[in-house]
Amino acid sequence: xxxxxxxxxxxxxxAESFIDFLDxxxxxxxxxxxxxxxxxxxxVIVDVGAGTGELISRLTTTKRKxxxxxxxxxxxxxxxxxxxGNQHLVIPHKIENVNLPHSSVDAILFxxxxxxxxxxxxxxxxxxxxLKPGGIGVFIVLSQTGNQMHxxxxxxxxxxxxxxxLNPSAExxxxxxxxxxxxxxxxxxxxxxxxxxxxxxxxxxxxxxEINPERLDGQTKNVLNLARVSTDGEYxxxxxHEVIFFRKKEKI
Numbered sequence: 672x673x674x675x676x677x678x679x680x681x682x683x684x685x686a687e688s689f690i691d692f693l694d695x696x697x698x699x700x701x702x703x704x705x706x707x708x709x710x711x712x713x714x715v716i717v718d719v720g721a722g723t724g725e726l727i728s729r730l731t732t733t734k735r736k737x738x739x740x741x742x743x744x745x746x747x748x749x750x751x752x753x754x755x756g757n758q759h760l761v762i763p764h765k766i767e768n769v770n771l772p773h774s775s776v777d778a779i780l781f782x783x784x785x786x787x788x789x790x791x792x793x794x795x796x797x798x799x800x801x802l803k804p805g806g807i808g809v810f811i812v813l814s815q816t817g818n819q820m821h822x823x824x825x826x827x828x829x830x831x832x833x834x835x836x837l838n839p840s841a842e843x844x845x846x847x848x849x850x851x852x853x854x855x856x857x858x859x860x861x862x863x864x865x866x867x868x869x870x871x872x873x874x875x876x877x878x879x880x881e882i883n884p885e886r887l888d889g890q891t892k893n894v895l896n897l898a899r900v901s902t903d904g905e906y907x908x909x910x911x912h913e914v915i916f917f918r919k920k921e922k923i
Contacts, residue, residue: 688878693725695875698862698910702782702811703729705860705914709807713777717801719766719794720784722746724753727780731756738776740766766794771801778807783912785812785839795847804921810844814859814911822879822897822908826890841913853917864908872898872906879908 693699703726710716714735718727721739723746731737737759741750747763754761762769767789779798785791795810802808813820841857848855866872869891876894877884887894899907 688874689723691871691874692864692878693723695866695871696862696864698864698912699725699729701860701862702726702912702914705858705912706730706780706782706809709809709916710778710780713807715776716778716780717771717776717798718780718782719798720781720787721750721761722784723749726782728753731759736760738762738771740764740769765789766797773800774803776801776806777803778809780809780811782809782811783813785810785844791839792847795844796851799851799919802919804919806919808848808853808917808919810915812839812841812844812913812915814841814913817861817911818897818899818908819864819879819910822876822894825897826880826894841915844915848915848917852920854920855915855917857913857915859911859913861909861911863910866898866906866908869895869906872908875906875908 706726707730710730715738716727716730716735717738717740719740721727721741722743724739727737727739731754733756735758737754737756739750739754739760740762741747742763742765744763747761751761765788779802781794781798785794788794799808813823815824845855845857864875866875872895873887873891874884876898877887880887895906899909901907
């Protein structure tokens, strides 16, 4: 039996490419705008898989405490810099090794992090217990539409032994939350990446596929065909994000 290859098997490559990705996309702004109204009354927020803090830092206020859980050591310096307030806490461990008090937080956020976890179902159940009654749970995953997902679906198998992009789906998350007795809601938002040159586009695509750019040799024409080309010659890669959320019921 093949050992499942985790998305985070080469964190250093991903971390080095992340800055280029952030410079090229409006993803974090779009997601922050979608999440902000949901957590407007939340004072203690847990971000599971906080990365470099680009998203959660947009949601901080002077009255909020952020608990950022991030196991990637290459992300920690950036995350710590983004969350420089004394009230914030960075936990550099896997969620499996983190325990918070029952009913102690106002909001839980998983933004594109579920697929990286050893067991996303157990993580959802675990963090559900951390939420106070009335607390908000927010989960963000990629939709199966959009240029980014088309690239991942078509070319992931060239570079990896499995295809984790297909799991978990928004429907799967909704089912798990329904099993917990929650009323689940969902909305879709879109973002776009722009690249001025072919080289920049290939670098972004290598980030999407979580590989070194050199490994795209032999597939460059095929992958670029899945990116849109604007009237001024720029490459555009769009993505659709499913935002699944609920408010924890007082009694189940």
